[in-house]
Amino acid sequence: MVDKQSIILSSLIVAVTAIQPNCERDNQFKNYYFSIDYCSEFYCGHSEYGFFGDADLVKIKSAKIIPTCAFSSAINLKWIQGTHKDIRVIASGAFVNLINLESIILPFNQIRELHNGIFRNVSLTTLDLSWNRIIYVQEGAFKGIQNLKHLNLSNNELITLPMKGMPSWLTHLDLSHNFLEMVALNYDRFPNITHINMSHNELYSVALFIEKSVKNIDLTNNKLRDIDFFDVQHCEQFRMSLNKFSYVPRFLKFANIKSVSLYPNPWRCDELQILWEHLQNNLVAVDKYSNPQGKPLCSDNRDGGDFILSKIKLDSLRCDDDSHCDSTMLCRGATCSDVCKANVCDPGSICKASNHAFECSCPAGLRRDPRKLYSPCLEAQCFISSDCDYGYFCENNTCLHLPEASVGAAPASAFAGSWPAREPPPKPWWFDEIPLLSPKNDIKDI
Numbered sequence: 001m002v003d004k005q006s007i008i009l010s011s012l013i014v015a016v017t018a019i020q021p022n023c024e025r026d027n028q029f030k031n032y033y034f035s036i037d038y039c040s041e042f043y044c045g046h047s048e049y050g051f052f053g054d055a056d057l058v059k060i061k062s063a064k065i066i067p068t069c070a071f072s073s074a075i076n077l078k079w080i081q082g083t084h085k086d087i088r089v090i091a092s093g094a095f096v097n098l099i100n101l102e103s104i105i106l107p108f109n110q111i112r113e114l115h116n117g118i119f120r121n122v123s124l125t126t127l128d129l130s131w132n133r134i135i136y137v138q139e140g141a142f143k144g145i146q147n148l149k150h151l152n153l154s155n156n157e158l159i160t161l162p163m164k165g166m167p168s169w170l171t172h173l174d175l176s177h178n179f180l181e182m183v184a185l186n187y188d189r190f191p192n193i194t195h196i197n198m199s200h201n202e203l204y205s206v207a208l209f210i211e212k213s214v215k216n217i218d219l220t221n222n223k224l225r226d227i228d229f230f231d232v233q234h235c236e237q238f239r240m241s242l243n244k245f246s247y248v249p250r251f252l253k254f255a256n257i258k259s260v261s262l263y264p265n266p267w268r269c270d271e272l273q274i275l276w277e278h279l280q281n282n283l284v285a286v287d288k289y290s291n292p293q294g295k296p297l298c299s300d301n302r303d304g305g306d307f308i309l310s311k312i313k314l315d316s317l318r319c320d321d322d323s324h325c326d327s328t329m330l331c332r333g334a335t336c337s338d339v340c341k342a343n344v345c346d347p348g349s350i351c352k353a354s355n356h357a358f359e360c361s362c363p364a365g366l367r368r369d370p371r372k373l374y375s376p377c378l379e380a381q382c383f384i385s386s387d388c389d390y391g392y393f394c395e396n397n398t399c400l401h402l403p404e405a406s407v408g409a410a411p412a413s414a415f416a417g418s419w420p421a422r423e424p425p426p427k428p429w430w431f432d433e434i435p436l437l438s439p440k441n442d443i444k445d446i
């Protein structure tokens with residue numbers, strides 16, 4: 001009896017520990033190079049070991065793998081960012097017990113797959129994994145995240161996505177620029193969704209059932225001839241340009257839409273006539289379409305309208321990896337993209353691309369606030385004391401001289417809170433592999 005219970009109990013413990021890694025024991029810093037900058041409100045530091053006290057922002061400097069328990073010692077962490085860092089793998093248990101997180105921003109890396117167990121006990125509003133090379137997402141990949149509202153998986157190589165395992169509280173779902181072929185979005189799984197972007201995919205089948213108002217649904221540039229199912233309570237803006245519609249999809253006659261983008265599509269003229277009348281009678285606005293080539297909006301030939309599209313849909317250059325593209329371009333979604341032209345940098349900064357990498361630098365004399373997730377280039381002498389020369393500290397964006405006595409001495413009260421160089425001592429890489437010397441072997445005694 002007792003035995004039976006303890007067996008059940010111990011197998012339960014095994015199951016639980018298998019799910020929740022022990023981050024003291026299982027952290028993988030000693031195996032993988034994981035170089036980061038971290039900041040709290042008052043100070044910033046750098047670490048190769050992943051111990052960063054009470055930081056609220058971590059910027060990954062260099063890593064191929066985000067290892068298990070990578071952020072385990074940062075309970076107050078709000079933002080994790082690693083843009084364009086050559087990250088290839090997110091290990092199982094990489095994000096554990098981070099209940100104060102707001103965003104994980106990892107675009108422009110080389111992540112291929114998302115497996116189960118990456119997130120455990122994580123609370124998060126925004127997850128940006130756009131511009132990676134994700135081709136596979138396991139059904140439970142997003143399990144373990146609470147409160148996720150914005151999910152950006154655009155510019156990847158997804159053919160399909162396990163809708164069953166998607167986070168429930170999404171409001172914004174960006175799946176644009178992938179290779180999705182069939183998607184069914186069901187209200188039951190996404191009760192709070194308002195922005196759905198599935199543009200620039202290979203969709204030939206789509207079904208949408210959303211029993212509430214949504215802001216926009218973007219199906220631009222797919223292969224749709226019809227829409228399998230559409231029951232959306234109300235939609236502000238619906239985009240269906242650059243598809244293969246020649247007949248009016250059945251649902252459009254009943255759909256409650258405020259504005260729609262229709263062109264270009266190989267519309268039959270008689271069908272388009274019916275559609276116009278219907279839209280007019282229901283006060284649906286049709287987006288203006290500037291048609292520089294003066295192509296007709298419709299054709300009376302069967303499928304004759306396809307020619308309208310063939311001129312407009314440019315066959316973009318296909319690629320398998322960066323080396324197939326010009327050195328200023330990246331290969332994402334099998335397409336060479338000129339990232340600087342895609343406005344990846346904020347407006348104030350200078351975008352420079354070479355060797356399939358890009359950089360957003362500030363004009364001379366300006367700098368970014370390292371404590372901010374997104375900082376524009378600003379005119380400031382300093383934000384933190386490490387921006388200043390030795391013997392100076394930063395106060396109100398100005399480098400001020402430290403009182404004489406404190407220069408070279410231990411941190412003085414003059415800069416307490418400002419630059420307390422509080423990096424905890426890093427554990428050596430062999431920590432817990434070689435037992436520490438016992439006191440009797442102390443150097444003094446020999």
Ligand SMILES: *[C@@H]1O[C@H](CO)[C@@H](O)[C@H](O)[C@H]1NC(C)=O
Pocket residue numbers: 075097098099121
């Ligand atoms: C989630 O993480 C928080 C903060 O580290 C911790 O206090 C809490 O016990 C964890 N919850 C579970 C179910 O592990």
Ligand SMILES: *[C@@H]1O[C@H](CO)[C@@H](O)[C@H](O)[C@H]1NC(C)=O
Pocket residue numbers: 107128130131150151152172174
């Ligand atoms: C991804 O989408 C989010 C909003 O959902 C947006 O803030 C972010 O800029 C997008 N990322 C990129 C790289 O475009």
Ligand SMILES: *[C@@H]1O[C@H](CO)[C@@H](O)[C@H](O)[C@H]1NC(C)=O
Pocket residue numbers: 147169191192
């Ligand atoms: C879902 O949306 C409703 C109203 O739009 C809001 O009250 C609720 O908090 C949202 N749920 C979550 C988990 O965000």
Ligand SMILES: *[C@@H]1O[C@H](CO)[C@@H](O)[C@H](O)[C@H]1NC(C)=O
Pocket residue numbers: 154176177197198199200216217218
């Ligand atoms: C959807 O994504 C595409 C490509 O990223 C973008 O150009 C478009 O503006 C987005 N649609 C909406 C409605 O935001």
Ligand SMILES: *[C@@H]1O[C@H](CO)[C@@H](O)[C@H](O)[C@H]1NC(C)=O
Pocket residue numbers: 395396
């Ligand atoms: C910094 O600015 C704050 C408010 O703007 C002010 O109260 C404080 O005195 C300033 N400190 C110094 C050293 O100028």
